[in-house]
Every structure is written in C-alpha cells, then in structure tokens.
Amino acid sequence: MFNKLRKQFLVLLxxxxxxxxxxxxxxxxxxxxxxxxxxxxxxxxxxxxxxxxGFGNTEAETPxxxxxxxxxxxxxxxxxxxxxCSPSRVAISTGTYPQRWNITSFLARRKYNAxxxxxxxxxxxxxxxxxxxxxxxxxxxxxxxxxxxxxRDVDEAPExxxxxxxxxxxxxxxxxxxxxxxxxxxxxxxxxxxxDAERLGGPYTWVQRSEITTGFIDMAMEFMEQSKKEDKPxxxxxxxxxVHSPFWPPFEDYDLTKEDGKRALYLAVLxxxxxxxxxxxxxxxxxxxxxENTLIIFCSDNGPEPGAGRSGNLKGYKxxxxxxxxxxxxxxxxxxxxxxxxxxxxxxxxxxxxxxLKPSILEFIxxxxxxxxxxxxxxxxxxxxxxxxxxxxxxxxxxxxxxxxKYEDFDKPLPDLAIREGDFKLLCDFDGKRPELYxxxxxxxxxxNIARQHPDKVESMVKKVTAWxxxxxxxxxxxxxxxxxxx
Numbered sequence: 274m275f276n277k278l279r280k281q282f283l284v285l286l287x288x289x290x291x292x293x294x295x296x297x298x299x300x301x302x303x304x305x306x307x308x309x310x311x312x313x314x315x316x317x318x319x320x321x322x323x324x325x326x327g328f329g330n331t332e333a334e335t336p337x338x339x340x341x342x343x344x345x346x347x348x349x350x351x352x353x354x355x356x357x358c359s360p361s362r363v364a365i366s367t368g369t370y371p372q373r374w375n376i377t378s379f380l381a382r383r384k385y386n387a388x389x390x391x392x393x394x395x396x397x398x399x400x401x402x403x404x405x406x407x408x409x410x411x412x413x414x415x416x417x418x419x420x421x422x423x424x425r426d427v428d429e430a431p432e433x434x435x436x437x438x439x440x441x442x443x444x445x446x447x448x449x450x451x452x453x454x455x456x457x458x459x460x461x462x463x464x465x466x467x468x469d470a471e472r473l474g475g476p477y478t479w480v481q482r483s484e485i486t487t488g489f490i491d492m493a494m495e496f497m498e499q500s501k502k503e504d505k506p507x508x509x510x511x512x513x514x515x516v517h518s519p520f521w522p523p524f525e526d527y528d529l530t531k532e533d534g535k536r537a538l539y540l541a542v543l544x545x546x547x548x549x550x551x552x553x554x555x556x557x558x559x560x561x562x563x564x565e566n567t568l569i570i571f572c573s574d575n576g577p578e579p580g581a582g583r584s585g586n587l588k589g590y591k592x593x594x595x596x597x598x599x600x601x602x603x604x605x606x607x608x609x610x611x612x613x614x615x616x617x618x619x620x621x622x623x624x625x626x627x628x629x630l631k632p633s634i635l636e637f638i639x640x641x642x643x644x645x646x647x648x649x650x651x652x653x654x655x656x657x658x659x660x661x662x663x664x665x666x667x668x669x670x671x672x673x674x675x676x677x678x679k680y681e682d683f684d685k686p687l688p689d690l691a692i693r694e695g696d697f698k699l700l701c702d703f704d705g706k707r708p709e710l711y712x713x714x715x716x717x718x719x720x721x722n723i724a725r726q727h728p729d730k731v732e733s734m735v736k737k738v739t740a741w742x743x744x745x746x747x748x749x750x751x752x753x754x755x756x757x758x759x760x
Contacts, residue, residue: 309411309506309638310610311497311567313557314630315550316365316510318358318418318517319591320573320602321582324543328602329585333540337551338604341571343617345606346659350624350713352693353575356591356598357674359420361574361627362512366421366436367399368631368650370670372745374399378674380446382425389675394422394430400646402631404437406508409640412500414440416489417512419447428473442492444485444514445470452489454482456521459530466519483523483542486513486549494556501562511553515546518578539581568607568637570630575599588719592677594691594700595719599671601627605657610637615659624693625653625665633657668694668734670741692738699724699734703742708735 323329327339327347354364359380360371371377375392386393403413415438422430424446432448433441441449445467453471456464471477480488493509500507522529522541529538557563576584576591576598589595608616633654635642642648655661671691678686688700688709696714701707708731710724711717724731 308566309409310607311500311506311563312406312508312634312638313493313553313567313569314365314508314510314512315569315571316362316417316512317546317571317573318512318514319575319578319582320516320543321577321584322573322587322597322600322602323585324516324577324582325602330583332536333544335543335547337547337554338571341554341569341606342604344608345569345604345617346611346615346657347619348603348605348623349619349621350664351572351601351603352599352624352626352669353572353601354599354627354669354671355674356575356589356593356671357677358418358517358574360674362419362421363395363399365574365627365630366395366401366403368402368628368648369400370628370649370745372672372742373647373649375746376421377672378676380420380422380424380427383427386427391675393427395436397431397435399436400631400642400648401437402634403508403510405631405635405640405642406638407437407439409638410505412496412503412505412507413438413509414493414496414507415510415512416442416493416496417444417486417510418514418517419443419512421447423448423473438510440492440496442489445473448473451475451477452485453477453479454485454521455479456482456519457524459524459528481523482521483515483545484549486515486546487552489513490549490553494553497556497563506566513546513549515542515549516582518581520581535578535580543582565609568605568610568634571604571606572601572627575601586718592674592680593683594671594673594688596698596713596717599691607658611659618659620656620659620662623653623656623662623664624669625651625656626669629653629665630657668692668737668741670738672742672745690738690742692734692741694734694737697730697734699731699738701735701738703739705735705739710734 325335325338327342353361355361355371357378360376363371363374363376374396377391378389383393407413415433419433430448443449443451445453454466489511493511497507520538520542522545527541529541557567579590584597587597589597591598628650632648632650632652636652637654651665656663673687673689689703691700696712698711698713700709708724709722710727710731711719
C-alpha cells in the first residue's frame with residue numbers, strides 16, 4: 274500500500290511541477306519547430322568504463338542499455354573532461370573546460386571549496402547547451418543530480434532554471450524541486466541518507482533511494498509529453514546517481530546487506546538502474562514520432578569508485594587522470610539519423626570528449642551559437658552518427674582535482690596534468706616533471722612508459738599542457754577566497 278501511494282504521489286508531483294508556472298520566458302528568436310530532433314542526455318554517476326554488460330561486464334546484466342547500444346553506436350574512446358563529478362558536469366553542460374569556471378573537484382561546503390580555490394557554484398553566464406536550445410525554441414528540462422551549485426551549506430546558489438532549463442527535479446545537490454533519498458534495511462527500518470537535506474528548500478519528496486531514478490524518469494516523460502502537446506522539440510537531462518555510493522538496491526529484489534560487500538551492492542544497483550531505464554527507452558521507441566526524431570546520448574561522468582565499478586584493464590579510478598578515471602562508455606542512439614550499416618557498430622578508433630558534444634549537437638540541429646560565446650569543443654557530429662571516422666583534432670587537456678594528489682591504491686603522488694594528442698597520452702606534474710608517455714592505441718593499459726624513447730614528443734606535449742593550464746583562471750585572489758568562504 275505504501276509503495277502504491279508513494280508512486281501515485283510521485284506522478285501527481287510530476288504533473289504539478291510540469292504544469293506549474295515557472296521560468297518559461299520565450300527568447301525573441303525562439304521558433305518552435307516540432308521537426309527539430311529531440312535530445313536526451315543520460316549522464317550516469319561513477320559508472321566504470323566496463324560496467325555495462327555490453328562493454329564486458331560478466332557479473333551483472335544491463336539488457337536495456339545493451340539493447341540501446343545494439344540499435345545505435347558504441348564508442349570505446351570517449352573521454353569526460355574531469356575524473357570527478359562537478360567539473361565533469363560543467364564540461365558536458367558548457368562545452369568548455371571546467372577550469373574556466375573554477376570548478377575543479379566536487380562541490381562541497383563553502384569553506385572546503387575556498388580551501389581548494391573553487392567557486393561555490395557555476396557562473397550563470399556560462400555558455401549552457403540548455404540555454405542555446407531554449408533560445409532556439411526547445412523545451413528544456415533537467416531531471417537528476419546537478420552538483421554544479423547548491424549543496425551542504427551553500428543554500429543561496431542559483432536555481433537550476435537560471436541556467437536555461439524550463440523545469441528541473443534534482444536531489445540534495447541542487448536548488449529547486451527535489452527527490453530526497455530514504456533507505457530501508459533488511460529489518461524494514463527506514464532512514465535518511467542526508468538528514469538535513471531539507472534545509473536547501475523545496476518542494477521536496479522523500480523517496481526510497483532505489484526508486485529515485487524512476488521518479489526522475491517519470492517526471493522527464495511527463496515533461497516530454499507536455500512538450501509534444503505544445504509542438505515543441507525537447508532537450509532533457511536525465512542524470513541519476515544510483516551507482517554512486519552509498520549503494521541501496523531494492524531489498525525485495527536483492528536480499529543484500531553491507532556484509533555482502535561493496536561490489537555485490539554495486540552490481541545490484543547497476544542492474545536495478547538498467548531496469549528503470551527500460552521504461553524510458555520503451556517510451557521513446559514505442560512512439561513513432563519520438564522513435565524517428567530523438568537522439569539519446571548515454572555515458573558516465575567519471576570512472577568508478579575503487580571496489581565498486583570497474584574499467585576493464587584500464588589503469589586508475591575516479592579522481593585519477595589515468596584512463597580508468599576519465600574514459601567513459603558512450604552510446605549514441607538515433608537509428609533514423611544513422612546509416613544502416615553503422616547501426617549496432619562499435620567505434621574503437623576515434624576519440625573525442627564531453628566538451629565536443631555541445632557544438633556537435635548544435636551543428637546537428639542547425640543552431641548557430643553567438644560568435645563571442647566561449648567554447649573549447651569541436652564539432653564531431655558526423656562521427657557521433659556513424660557518417661564519418663574523424664577524431665577531435667585539437668589535443669584534450671586535463672588537470673587533476675586539487676584534493677587528489679594522493680588518492681586510492683597508488684603509493685606515489687599522482688600526476689597533475691594530462692594531454693591526449695593523436696595516439697599518444699602524456700601525464701606530468703605542474704612543472705612538467707615526472708613525465709609519463711603512452712601510445713594508447715598499442716597499450717591503453719598505461720603500463721609501459723615510453724617517455725625516454727621519445728624525448729622530442731615529451732617536450733612538445735609537456736609544453737602544450739603546461740601552457741594550457743597556465744592560461745586557465747585561478748581563484749588565487751585573497752578577496753575572492755574570503756568572499757566565497759563566508760559562512
């Protein structure tokens with residue numbers, strides 16, 4: 274009875290939030306056009322590169338996501354632009370390096386943000402993909418984890434709708450309507466993960482953590498239905514945090530406790546997430562208009578937590594600049610936009626990153642961005658849709674999170690910077706010392722440092738990555754640090 278009432282309440286909440294008046298001002302140049310393709314961006318939290326059964330996991334099954342891949346294209350060499358959540362989310366949202374906005378690790382309490390030289394939230398002037406699409410007549414919605422401002426004691430951050438979204442539903446790491454996580458142990462005792470999550474404001478609803486993704490998906494589908502009624506194309510973020518610890522699989526399906534271990538709990542949560550996404554994928558595929566005119570992009574925000582997810586034979590985890598921390602399994606679905614012989618294929622040659630998605634999506638749709646808008650991404654949409662085999666042409670740069678110099682299973686300090694250029698990847702410290710060079714097409718495991726054999730290449734790549742980092746803004750001004758650290 275409780276579950277039935279809770280689900281009815283969720284549906285009612287979704288309907289109320291979708292229909293309620295909000296930040297829906299229409300840009301002067303908006304031209305609603307139902308023929309423009311819809312875009313759904315699924316961004317998983319802390320899922321390893323090889324965690325999907327279609328990418329090699331033999332301990333758990335993800336049939337709904339695997340089916341999506343079989344009808345689209347999978348990419349082996351897709352990168353996110355940070356090995357940790359907040360900056361990775363900034364990059365995919367803006368098409369820019371997160372260092373530009375002083376978000377270089379996970380956002381936390383304002384004092385800890387200041388200690389790490391970080392802003393408390395993403396600047397609302399950042400060039401958001403959602404805002405560009407909204408200005409072009411799209412209905413825009415964000416459903417899921419945000420973590421780009423509004424968390425812990427940062428309760429004056431901008432609402433998600435101030436970044437170009439018409440509607441939002443998030444968790445405790447964002448401002449606006451929320452679903453907050455409950456837990457239930459083997460004895461049926463119900464608890465809360467974040468007791469003070471209500472302090473960030475509402476409206477909010479407490480829901481079993483194992484069912485929150487369903488809540489996000491239900492609201493997203495209601496939003497899509499409303500967009501269809503208004504003859505507007507939609508752009509929707511669905512960003513669940515199921516596979517981020519703490520792990521709470523549905524007890525009725527998985528009789529597990531903490532004693533079963535982190536890996537067992539993680540695999541159960543991964544399978545439960547896949548089941549919940551089956552509802553979304555079926556919704557799109559069973560509607561002819563959506564099936565023929567919707568692009569789904571599916572990936573993870575960074576590598577896995579040690580002991581939980583895995584990245585196959587790739588080195589490193591979440592927080593690392595090695596491949597296991599920054600390489601993400603990418604699936605692009607949109608069979609109506611792809612050549613027939615590309616459907617179901619796997620691209621293991623071309624590489625690009627999350628900052629390239631924004632310009633690629635805009636180019637695919639046919640939307641011009643302002644000439645003065647900052648961008649670090651490149652248009653690679655023909656590769657995304659299997660119409661070409663072209664990698665990103667400029668190097669990809671990374672800087673480690675400031676709180677991850679020594680982290681997880683490494684007995685020596687981690688590299689500060691990384692650069693991917695062609696087949697080669699280099700890692701080094703801020704001063705260019707301790708270089709590591711790898712040919713990723715030959716040894717993606719990064720276990721054969723060939724820096725000594727290629728001194729000229731090392732010198733060139735070190736120069737490029739250190740020059741890039743030196744140009745990124747730093748929150749070193751004392752007054753700025755004092756301002757963002759105020760209680």
